[in-house]
Structure formats: C-alpha cells, structure tokens
Amino acid sequence: MAGELASPTASPRITRGSSRRVAAFRLLRRRLIQAVPLMLGVVVINFVLIQLAPGSFLELMTAENQVSDPATIALLRKTYGLDDPVWLQLLKYIWALMRFDFGFSYRQNIPVIDAISVHLPATLLLMISSITLALAVGIAAGVVASMKVRTFWDTLVSVVAMFFFAAPGFWLGIMLIVLFSVKLGWLPVGGMATIGGASSGFTAVLDILHHLLLPTLALGLFYAAIYTRVMRSSMLEVAQLDFVRTARAKGLSRNRVTISHVLRNALLPVVTILGVQMGTVLAGSVVIESVFSWPGVGSLLFDSVSSRNYPVVLGIMVLGSLVVIAANIAVDLVYMWLDPRIEIR
Amino acid sequence: MGNDRYRVTRRQFGVGVFGAGVVATSLAGVAPSRAQGSPKRGGTLVATWGGGEPQACYVPAGGGSSPTFSSSKLFERLGSRTMDGKFQGELAESWKPSADFKSYTIKIRKGVKFHDGKDMTTDDVVYSIGEIWKKYSAASALTDFSGVEAPDADTVVMTFSKPIPEFFFSSLLCGNVNYIVPKHVYAGSDPVTNPANNAPIGTGPWKFKEWVRGSHFEYVKNDAYWRKDMPYMDRLIIRYVRDPAGRAAAMEAGDIHIGVFNPVAPPDIKRLTGTGKFVATPKGYEESVWSTTLECNMRNPVFAKREVRQAMFHAVDRSFIAKTVYYGYARPGTSPIYSPNKEFFTSDTYKTGFDPKKAAALLDAAGFPKKADGKRFAVNLLAAGWFTENGKIGAYVKQALEDAGIAVNLSVPDRPTSIKRIYTDYDFDMAISNQANPSEPVPSTTQYFTTDGIKKGVPFRNANGYSNPEVDALVEKIKVETDSAKRKELVFQFEKIITVEAPLLPLVELESITVASTKVQNHSNDPNYLAASWYDIWLAS
Numbered sequence: 001m002a003g004e005l006a007s008p009t010a011s012p013r014i015t016r017g018s019s020r021r022v023a024a025f026r027l028l029r030r031r032l033i034q035a036v037p038l039m040l041g042v043v044v045i046n047f048v049l050i051q052l053a054p055g056s057f058l059e060l061m062t063a064e065n066q067v068s069d070p071a072t073i074a075l076l077r078k079t080y081g082l083d084d085p086v087w088l089q090l091l092k093y094i095w096a097l098m099r100f101d102f103g104f105s106y107r108q109n110i111p112v113i114d115a116i117s118v119h120l121p122a123t124l125l126l127m128i129s130s131i132t133l134a135l136a137v138g139i140a141a142g143v144v145a146s147m148k149v150r151t152f153w154d155t156l157v158s159v160v161a162m163f164f165f166a167a168p169g170f171w172l173g174i175m176l177i178v179l180f181s182v183k184l185g186w187l188p189v190g191g192m193a194t195i196g197g198a199s200s201g202f203t204a205v206l207d208i209l210h211h212l213l214l215p216t217l218a219l220g221l222f223y224a225a226i227y228t229r230v231m232r233s234s235m236l237e238v239a240q241l242d243f244v245r246t247a248r249a250k251g252l253s254r255n256r257v258t259i260s261h262v263l264r265n266a267l268l269p270v271v272t273i274l275g276v277q278m279g280t281v282l283a284g285s286v287v288i289e290s291v292f293s294w295p296g297v298g299s300l301l302f303d304s305v306s307s308r309n310y311p312v313v314l315g316i317m318v319l320g321s322l323v324v325i326a327a328n329i330a331v332d333l334v335y336m337w338l339d340p341r342i343e344i345r
Numbered sequence: 346m347g348n349d350r351y352r353v354t355r356r357q358f359g360v361g362v363f364g365a366g367v368v369a370t371s372l373a374g375v376a377p378s379r380a381q382g383s384p385k386r387g388g389t390l391v392a393t394w395g396g397g398e399p400q401a402c403y404v405p406a407g408g409g410s411s412p413t414f415s416s417s418k419l420f421e422r423l424g425s426r427t428m429d430g431k432f433q434g435e436l437a438e439s440w441k442p443s444a445d446f447k448s449y450t451i452k453i454r455k456g457v458k459f460h461d462g463k464d465m466t467t468d469d470v471v472y473s474i475g476e477i478w479k480k481y482s483a484a485s486a487l488t489d490f491s492g493v494e495a496p497d498a499d500t501v502v503m504t505f506s507k508p509i510p511e512f513f514f515s516s517l518l519c520g521n522v523n524y525i526v527p528k529h530v531y532a533g534s535d536p537v538t539n540p541a542n543n544a545p546i547g548t549g550p551w552k553f554k555e556w557v558r559g560s561h562f563e564y565v566k567n568d569a570y571w572r573k574d575m576p577y578m579d580r581l582i583i584r585y586v587r588d589p590a591g592r593a594a595a596m597e598a599g600d601i602h603i604g605v606f607n608p609v610a611p612p613d614i615k616r617l618t619g620t621g622k623f624v625a626t627p628k629g630y631e632e633s634v635w636s637t638t639l640e641c642n643m644r645n646p647v648f649a650k651r652e653v654r655q656a657m658f659h660a661v662d663r664s665f666i667a668k669t670v671y672y673g674y675a676r677p678g679t680s681p682i683y684s685p686n687k688e689f690f691t692s693d694t695y696k697t698g699f700d701p702k703k704a705a706a707l708l709d710a711a712g713f714p715k716k717a718d719g720k721r722f723a724v725n726l727l728a729a730g731w732f733t734e735n736g737k738i739g740a741y742v743k744q745a746l747e748d749a750g751i752a753v754n755l756s757v758p759d760r761p762t763s764i765k766r767i768y769t770d771y772d773f774d775m776a777i778s779n780q781a782n783p784s785e786p787v788p789s790t791t792q793y794f795t796t797d798g799i800k801k802g803v804p805f806r807n808a809n810g811y812s813n814p815e816v817d818a819l820v821e822k823i824k825v826e827t828d829s830a831k832r833k834e835l836v837f838q839f840e841k842i843i844t845v846e847a848p849l850l851p852l853v854e855l856e857s858i859t860v861a862s863t864k865v866q867n868h869s870n871d872p873n874y875l876a877a878s879w880y881d882i883w884l885a886s
C-alpha cells in the first residue's frame with residue numbers, strides 16, 4: 001500500500017525501463033496475494049459484527065408480513081439457515097464467496113449480486129467524479145496558494161479550504177440544492193437521470209452529467225479542501241530542496257521549475273492520502289446519495305443495515321473492499337510512475 | 346344489508362364529491378384538493394411518500410406502508426370506503442350476508458381485465474381469498490374462515506364457522522392489501538417469492554412499466570381500465586427520496602407534485618404552503634390513523650398494579666407532546682379506539698389526562714411512596730427508534746416520570762432491535778411505540794389487549810402481557826355480534842375497560858399530512874389515500 005512506500009531518501013533501489021515494468025508486475029502480484037487474507041479478514045469481521053447486532057431480518061420480515069404462526073417462523077429460520085451455528089454460517093458464506101456466490105437477498109427476492117450490481121455503477125461514477133474533482137481543485141488551489149504564499153490569494157484559498165473542510169456533507173448538499181436547484185433552477189434536485197428522458201446516446205450522457213454535478217460537488221469539495229492544504233505544504237517543502245534550487249540556478253523560469261520539478265514531487269503525499277481515503281469516499285457517498293437520491297450502493301447499504309439484510313450488507317462490504325484494494329494498487333502504481341527512483345516494497 | 350347499500354356508483358369519488366367535501370382544516374393555510382373545472386387529460390404525475398423504497402413492489406402480506414403505496418395503484422380490492430365512511434364496491438358489485446351471517450355472497454364485477462389482457466374471473470377471486478388473504482394478507486382476521494367457492498361465473502361465496510358482523514366483513518374487503526391477484530400468474534408458485542411481485546399484473550388504473558431501483562417506479566395508464574375513460578393522466582411516477590429536506594426541495598423545484606404520509610418536516614409544511622403553490626391536508630388518513638403509544642410491561646410486578654399504570658399516563662402531558670414534538674400535527678389520545686373512528690370511538694371513558702398530583706396520589710396508594718432519595722422505583726423505558734419523534738417523546742417522558750419520582754433508564758434502539766426487545770425478548774418496563782388502526786377494531790386493535798394476542802416473537806401484538814378474561818370474553822362477543830348497535834355498545838365497553846386498566850394507551854393520535862402542488866386535483870379523497878388507486882387524480886395546467 002501507499003503507506004508502505006520506501007523512503008526516497010533511504011537508499012532507494014533505482015529501476016529503469018523494462019525493469020520498472022517488471023517491478024510493477026511484481027508489485028501487482030504481491031498486492032493481489034496480500035488481498036486474499038485482507039478480504040478474508042473483511043468477511044470474518046463484518047460477519048461477526050453483523051451477528052452481534054441485535055434483531056434479525058427474520059424478525060423484521062415477520063413484523064412486516066404479520067407472520068404469527070410459530071411453526072412458519074421456525075420453518076423460515078430453517079430455510080434461511082439461521083438455525084445453524086454462527087461458525088457454520090460463516091464457513092458456508094466463505095465457501096459460497098469462493099464460488100462468486102454472494103448469496104440471496106430474501107428481503108428483495110433477488111440474488112445479492114443483482115441487487116448490488118444495479119447500484120454499484122452509480123456509486124463508482126460518483127466516487128470517480130468526486131475524486132477527480134477533489135484532485136483537480138485541490139492540486140490547482142494548493143499550487144496557487146504555494147506560489148502566492150502569504151498573500152491575499154493564499155489566505156483566500158486557505159479560508160475557502162477550511163470552509164469546505166468544516167462543512168458537513170449533508171448540509172453542503174442541501175445548500176447546493178437550495179441554491180442551484182430551487183432558487184436558480186439550473187440543476188436537478190436529485191436522481192441520476194431525468195425520468196422518461198433519453199436512455200442512451202449523447203443526450204443521456206449529458207443528462208447524467210447534469211445530475212452528477214451537485215452530488216460531485218457535495219462529496220468532492222471536502223476532499224478538495226484536504227488536498228489543497230496537503231498540496232500547499234508539500235509544494236512549499238519541496239521548493240526548499242536542493243534540486244529545485246539547482247533548477248533555479250540553471251536559469252529555468254519560475255513556472256517551469258514549479259510545474260516540472262516541484263509539482264511532480266509534491267504530488268506524492270497527495271497520492272498517498274488518495275489511496276488511504278478511498279474507503280472514506282465510499283462511506284461518504286452513503287450520506288450524499290441519501291441527500292441527492294442518487295441510486296447507488298450507499299442507499300442500498302443504509303436500507304440493508306436498517307433491515308438487517310445481512311447478505312446484502314456483507315456483499316457490499318466485500319465488493320467495497322475490493323474497490324478500495326484495487327484503488328490502492330492503482331495508487332501504488334501511480335506512485336512508482338511519479339517517482340521512478342523508488343520501488344514499492 | 347342489501348345489495349343497494351353497497352352498490353357501486355362509478356366515479357363515486359368524482360370531481361363533485363370531493364370538491365363539495367372540501368372543508369376548512371385544522372391547519373393554518375391548509376386546504377384539501379379542490380377540483381378546478383373539467384379534468385385535464387394526459388401528462389405525468391410524480392408522487393412520493395414519507396418513507397423509503399419498498400423491498401418489493403407488491404408484498405402479499407403487506408410488508409408495510411411502502412409496498413402498500415406502490416402496489417395499490419396496480420391492484421384493486423373488492424371494496425373500498427368513501428370519505429363519509431360508507432362502503433362501496435370496487436371489483437365487487439355488491440355483497441350481502443346470509444340470514445345467519447355465516448356466509449357472504451359477493452357479486453363480482455364483469456368486464457374487468459388484468460393488465461396482461463386476461464379477464465378477471467371468480468377463479469381469481471377464489472384463489473386470492475383462499476390462498477393470499479387467508480395465508481398472508483388477512484391471516485389474523487380470517488381465524489373463523491371456513492372456505493370460499495364460486496357457485497357461478499358472477500358469484501363468490503365466503504363461509505365462516507361463526508357469525509361475522511357486516512362491518513367486519515366489509516372492512517375485510519377493503520383491507521390494505523386484500524387484492525384480487527391473477528390466479529394464472531400466482532397459482533403453483535410461492536406467492537412471496539413470485540417474480541411478478543416486482544412487476545405486478547393487476548386490474549388497477551395503472552400498469553407497471555419499470556422499476557429503476559433506488560430511484561422510482563414508472564406506471565402508465567391502463568387503457569382497458571373498467572372505469573370508463575379513467576385514469577385521466579398518462580403516467581404516474583412514484584419517486585423515492587430518502588431525505589425529507591430533499592423531498593421538500595424536489596417539491597419546491599417542481600420535480601414532485603404530491604407527497605403522502607408526511608413527506609416533509611413540519612416546519613417545511615408551513616413554508617411550502619406559505620408560497621401559495623402547495624396545499625397540505627390531514628384528509629385521507631381516516632382509515633389508517635397512526636398513534637404513538639405508551640405501554641407498561643405487566644411482567645414487571647410494579648406494573649401489575651393498575652394504579653401504577655394509570656399514574657404513568659397522568660404524569661405525562663400529552664398536549665405538550667402534540668405541540669412540541671409534532672408541531673401541533675397531533676392530538677392527545679384518550680382511547681384505544683381513535684377519535685376519527687366515526688363508528689366506534691367514544692369519549693365516555695376513564696380519563697388519564699395530565700394530573701401530576703393524581704399520579705403521585707395513585708403511586709402512594711399503590712404502595713410506592715417516595716423514598717429518602719426522592720425516588721419511588723426505577724424503570725427501563727424503551728422508545729422504538731423507527732420514528733425519530735419516539736426518541737424525543739422518550740426524553741420528555743423520562744423527565745415527566747422523574748418529576749413523579751420514578752428513575753428512568755431510557756434507550757432508543759433502532760427498528761430491528763426495538764422489535765426484538767419489545768416483541769421477542771419483552772425486554773422493557775415501558776415502551777413507546779406506534780400503531781396504525783383502521784375503523785374495524787377486530788383484530789387490529791383488540792389483539793394488543795387480548796390474551797390470544799400474546800405471541801412471543803410476533804410483532805405488533807400484545808407485548809405487555811395484559812391478560813383479562815373479561816376483555817377476552819368481550820372481544821369474543823364483539824367478533825360475532827351482528828347487530829351493529831349492540832356491537833357498538835360492546836366496543837364502547839371495551840374502551841372503558843382498557844382506559845381504566847391502562848396497559849397500553851395512545852399518548853397522541855397523529856395527524857398524517859399530504860402535501861401537494863395546487864395543480865394536483867382530486868387528491869386526498871379516500872380515507873386511506875396512501876393505499877388508494879388514484880384513478881381520478883389529474884394535474885391542472
């Protein structure tokens with residue numbers, strides 16, 4: 001993971017050309033192997049945590065369906081495997097997972113993978129757009145602040161960043177809706193697409209982007225604020241290093257020094273944070289999806305936790321972990337690309 | 346009761362009926378739907394409700410308000426009730442009892458087709474009653490059901506082992522999800538897991554088109570609907586917005602036209618109606634009145650004493666709860682039968698109004714005087730966390746009881762935990778919960794008080810353990826009394842006993858609210874509007 005990077009100043013192992021590709025392959029292989037016990041841990045911990053929660057989906061189901069016959073309840077318990085000891089239920093679940101069987105959502109009467117796959121693309125889209133926005137805004141604002149340090153612009157960037165860092169996502173979302181949807185009428189209040197609108201083609205893409213803008217702002221600006229602060233301090237730190245001083249002494253322009261020498265090296269902490277934060281972005285989407293009626297896994301997870309729909313909760317946890325692991329591997333590869341001197345151990 | 350009383354007059358809920366029924370409401374700036382001129386045809390209506398997406402579009406046993414809302418636009422019942430409390434036929438043209446009230450003959454409407462083009466026949470009715478109602482949607486009400494048969498192509502006869510009152514039977518035909526489902530779709534399958542539950546085929550004014558999970562249902566006009574030239578609109582969208590503030594914003598932006606069952610927070614109701622673009626009305630919930638209840642667990646010896654139970658209610662100011670927690674959209678409860686129930690409510694009951702001195706005197710008399718530390722005894726108070734208001738009421742009740750010298754340990758668990766602790770583990774001394782009751786008290790109301798309502802692990806029954814042979818015998822009489830005046834008297838007796846015994850009483854009766862754009866016409870014109878078919882709704886220009 002990004003957190004395990006070898007320090008570039010501590011005897012880095014230089015890799016070049018094809019050897020870098022080999023190193024990248026080795027990294028990928030190592031991370032995939034490490035992912036197996038990680039996933040197992042995710043499954044076991046989540047399974048146990050869910051078992052510890054009082055109440056069960058069966059009790060909710062009987063409540064909603066007014067099932068009063070004890071024999072029927074006993075039959076349902078047996079049907080759903082709830083009479084098995086917890087360890088046996090866990091082993092059965094892991095065995096099913098190994099066959100890519102995520103189980104069945106009895107509440108929705110569909111396989112878990114179907115329930116999740118309907119919602120997952122929306123969440124991935126929101127995550128990717130939010131991270132992209134956060135990186136673009138955060139890096140740009142951080143660079144501007146570092147180049148105009150201790151000026152009005154630096155102060156302005158810091159104040160705005162602190163505002164978005166402090167503003168709760170749900171509040172920011174509602175404020176954006178009030179301003180851009182209710183007052184100005186520019187953007188839709190919620191949903192992912194216009195009901196009854198085009199379902200394919202360029203018009204449909206534009207429609208989705210139109211709906212995506214506000215949730216992306218609500219989720220992404222918080223992370224943009226973090227990246228701004230990290231980027232600013234990283235830029236200032238790198239700007240003090242010898243190789244930057246050398247570049248300046250060579251007579252390179254200020255912009256070239258900043259972009260070609262300082263920026264690339266200053267990105268490393270931002271990329272590190274990005275990898276660590278993929279999980280929290282996924283968690284943050286639960287709230288934002290609720291505010292904007294965004295049909296992602298966040299809403300599904302909320303409903304599933306509320307209804308003790310264990311198979312779906314576990315399925316989302318497992319798939320969410322896979323997404324985070326994949327994102328972290330990608331971050332490691334980016335890290336290698338940004339700093340060719342090092343090989344991730 | 347003869348055929349005439351229940352004979353259907355098509356479009357009984359037409360423009361004129363409800364327009365004439367518009368009355369001033371108790372809410373400032375609030376008025377129910379008013380039909381303006383001739384109905385406009387075509388267009389799309391977008392609706393929402395104050396809850397989340399259902400687990401399935403149709404749940405044979407009900408499954409809660411959300412699937413009832415989504416399925417009731419697609420399926421229909423044999424009967425329904427009008428705003429003035431009368432019964433009328435829907436898929437039944439009429440029904441009448443036999444001389445001994447042990448059987449009922451139902452005349453089925455002719456010319457009704459399912460959405461797949463197949464005729465609705467008595468086979469469908471017999472299947473629905475025998476396989477769906479008896480086993481799922483009306484299992485607790487059909488305890489004395491003997492059988493159902495179709496002697497001819499237009500008639501269905503339901504038989505019972507005991508006399509069945511007409512009001513009970515008529516209410517059964519109007520039951521929330523007592524639908525007529527297509528036998529050719531459900532026979533031979535498990536109705537609970539039938540895939541058609543997620544794309545139902547009914548006889549209703551709207552046909553299922555699409556379910557975009559996490560977003561909305563899209564229904565289109567049923568061109569072959571049996572009510573001629575209905576529905577007025579081309580499309581009905583049921584959209585799900587989890588956050589009440591998001592619903593308010595969507596309504597304000599014009600994305601949603603109508604929201605039922607408290608779609609927005611109380612302060613937003615006044616804000617939206619203040620714009621002049623929206624109306625809010627408590628009409629349309631008369632057959633599904635919600636309450637917030639307080640019940641005492643009789644398994645705790647302290648609450649075995651009636652005086653203690655009465656004292657709990659005297660110590661709590663229900664008006665304060667109505668005004669503060671519900672912003673005035675509630676009224677103090679007085680009886681297990683709620684005040685909008687025109688048939689069975691009586692105000693002639695024991696009054697457990699706010700009276701701290703009386704509460705203290707009752708507790709003293711029951712043998713629980715204040716000790717040196719100022720406390721009489723301690724209780725665990727559970728406020729069911731499925732509604733946020735319950736937690737707020739719990740905080741107030743805790744303070745009120747502590748003022749009376751009772752130490753209170755308050756917990757507000759989430760929905761599954763609340764259900765488990767109240768109905769399976771009986772792990773509470775006092776519980777704040779909720780009920781939604783129709784006019785017919787058997788069994789929906791009575792099962793909270795009868796001994797046969799004590800069923801461990803079965804939610805929304807008698808969890809407090811109250812068992813009184815006098816009440817049990819009275820309810821048995823109510824079940825079989827076919828003289829409506831005598832039956833009403835028996836229910837009044839039931840109310841009197843329960844208010845004196847006070848094992849469970851409503852703290853407040855809730856005023857559910859519908860918020861709609863002023864463009865929406867013919868809404869809130871059914872006493873159970875969330876579960877109505879909305880065949881006559883239309884949108885003005």
